[in-house]
Amino acid sequence: MIHKASSSIRRMAALALLLLLARAVFTSQTAAQEGSPPQLTVLAPAVHIRSGPATHYPPFDTLAQGTTVGIIGYNAETGWWQVVSRFGSPGWVSGNAALVAVNEAAVAAYSSPAVPQAVAPAFQPPPAVGIIVFQTASGGPIYAINQDGSNLRYLTTGLDPALSPDGQWVAFTRWDNPQIGALGSLWLINVDGSGERRVMEGVHQPKSPTWSPDGTQVILTMTYGEHLNTVSKCSGERPPRGATDVTVKVEGKDDVVYCYTLLPDPYWGLRRVNVASGQFEDLNYDTHSISPTWDPANPARLVYDGEWGLVSLDLSQGKSLPLTTDVQDRSPVFSPDGSKIAVTYRQDDHWEIHVLNAWCASPAAECAGGRVRLTASSYLTWVQQELNGQMPRSYHNASPAWSPDGSQIAFLTDRTGRWEIWVMDAVCASPGAGCGSNQRPLFPAGTLAGVPLQYHGVDERVLSWR
Known part of the structure; x- marks a missing residue:
């Protein structure tokens, strides 16, 4: 009975945490909508998210048709948009108008000379052919x-x-x-x-x-x-890797003895x-x-x-x-x-x-x-x-x-x-x-x-x- 109650409490605590996180996300999304955040919508049946802003970078995720995601960067040289994948990592999507559509907030945010344009991050260099x-x-x-x-x-x-x-x-x-x-x-x-x-x-x-x-x-x-x-041993040396049934005892004032079994x-x-x-x-x-x-x-x-x-x-x-x-x-x-x-x-x-x-x-x-x-x-x-x-x-x-x-x-x-x-x-x-x-x-x-x-x-x- 105690175990069931404890398990129930843990589940309720976990659920409460998820609800709290969901509320935080909802609040964040509502605030974002009021500020018209830059967004991208997929027009093609599917588009790849790649590790860099060009087709020679390997894909690691896919966006289905109709999916809308937030934009976090833009590469002016290749015209690719930076988004966040479902794995939580940043990636790049082609800016081809036949594949995706972006809202006015994206155009305003990344076409103004006063706003620095994002480039491929340093931790995503072009992959070597391998x-x-x-x-x-x-x-x-x-x-x-x-x-x-x-x-x-x-x-x-x-x-x-x-x-x-x-x-x-x-x-x-x-x-x-x-x-x-x-x-x-x-x-x-x-x-x-x-x-x-x-x-x-x-x-x-x-x-x-x-x-x-x-x-x-x-x-x-x-x-x-x-x-x-199988070998059983007691000594003042630490047990080697693979030792099992390890016990430690003190003999005299400072002598530490390790007892263990070697399979x-x-x-x-x-x-x-x-x-x-x-x-x-x-x-x-x-x-x-x-x-x-x-x-x-x-x-x-x-x-x-x-x-x-x-x-x-x-x-x-x-x-x-x-x-x-x-x-x-x-x-x-x-x-x-x-x-x-x-x-x-x-x-x-x-x-x-x-x-x-x-x-x-x-x-x-x-x-x-x-x-x-x-x-x-x-x-x-x-x-x-x-x-x-x-x-x-x-x-x-x-x-x-x-x-x-x-x-x-x-x-x-x-x-x-x-x-x-x-x-x-x-x-x-x-x-x-x-x-x-x-x-x-x-x-x-x-x-x-x-x-x-x-x-x-x-x-x-x-x-x-x-």
């Missing part, structure tokens, strides 16, 4: 698609596809079976689906290949040993492979050296996900240093200029995307304060879930991939109820300012119809963009 490869699931089909959503094509099957620096080849791995310690191999295939060949075989559970800046080598992670039995867990190492000859060498690594990413601006530097956070490895000297001390930093990916690293971050019970500086003053400094969280669920999301009778939860955002010019980040999200590929702006004026804005689907609706995506949080790299 190709994206993605897997539907670990070991499942791998596809390639043009950045604008055209030419979707099946390539092969495998794990963690990675495009070469010139965008011509895809490196990926395969396992003989899904069991711990299974043998696997490294493969290459052309982006048009031709020329598939095996580079190396007989390696245990290879995954996460990353290319050298010159495209001649690949470094991947692999299992080199494992403990197959069966493979150990992961690093191997560098020449893609032409298949020759390889095993690198200096930690017990868990996962998800390597090669610095595109420094061929001697590799960053990987280590035991206690991200680790920087000097390939010329074989020496490693801690980069971060947060065990929740997973699957690092360098930006094209090597200045930033995007990670899939374990945020309590879900995944989010963070970006941090590629160099840190010290591990404790967390990259000199350069960490920025790009994704988050809003409070209104939880309210709507509660009203729909659902358990409130934060949606997942994971597996980031940088655009070729570093201005955008593609990622996976389940915010619509299924896994989809979205994109957001990565350019930041300063930490927390303008970062992660303009989040929207990367491809037009229906582009990946019949191609379901999966993400299981096992350090898989679903996307690669060149």
Whole structure:
């Protein structure tokens, strides 16, 4: 009875909040109508909202015939109007009179020389022409698609596809079976689906290949040993990642003892492979050296996900240093200029995307304060879930991939109820300012119809963009 009453109170509070917001919106709209705000109405059966004021920018939303939206800007050079999409992000609509009609307030507001005309915002630079490869699931089909959503094509099957620096080849791995310690191999295939060949075989559970800046080598992670039995342990050291049933007790005055259980867990190492000859060498690594990413601006530097956070490895000297001390930093990916690293971050019970500086003053400094969280669920999301009778939860955002010019980040999200590929702006004026804005689907609706995506949080790299 108490539970039902509590649930009823929460629902009433949520409903009250939505009514309050609706009243605020209605009041705002009424005031706007009295002032005749600039508006645009769609005349054509449908028009695209694009990320920039021209047709070469990719579309990310559509307005149906008869839809009226407010205008927030105008580009005099191309004659396009800036509006707000249903995702809450700004976008651009053609000003062609056969497609849309604008009211007198819009003409007055944006034709007067005294009023500055809006231009494309700095955080929406023209997208570079590029190709994206993605897997539907670990070991499942791998596809390639043009950045604008055209030419979707099946390539092969495998794990963690990675495009070469010139965008011509895809490196990926395969396992003989899904069991711990299974043998696997490294493969290459052309982006048009031709020329598939095996580079190396007989390696245990290879995954996460990353290319050298010159495209001649690949470094991947692999299992080199494992403990197959459950282990219970008590010590003064902090529990490693993957520990369960953790308890903390104080012995004596200052001695802290951690007790925990380790489930069966493979150990992961690093191997560098020449893609032409298949020759390889095993690198200096930690017990868990996962998800390597090669610095595109420094061929001697590799960053990987280590035991206690991200680790920087000097390939010329074989020496490693801690980069971060947060065990929740997973699957690092360098930006094209090597200045930033995007990670899939374990945020309590879900995944989010963070970006941090590629160099840190010290591990404790967390990259000199350069960490920025790009994704988050809003409070209104939880309210709507509660009203729909659902358990409130934060949606997942994971597996980031940088655009070729570093201005955008593609990622996976389940915010619509299924896994989809979205994109957001990565350019930041300063930490927390303008970062992660303009989040929207990367491809037009229906582009990946019949191609379901999966993400299981096992350090898989679903996307690669060149």
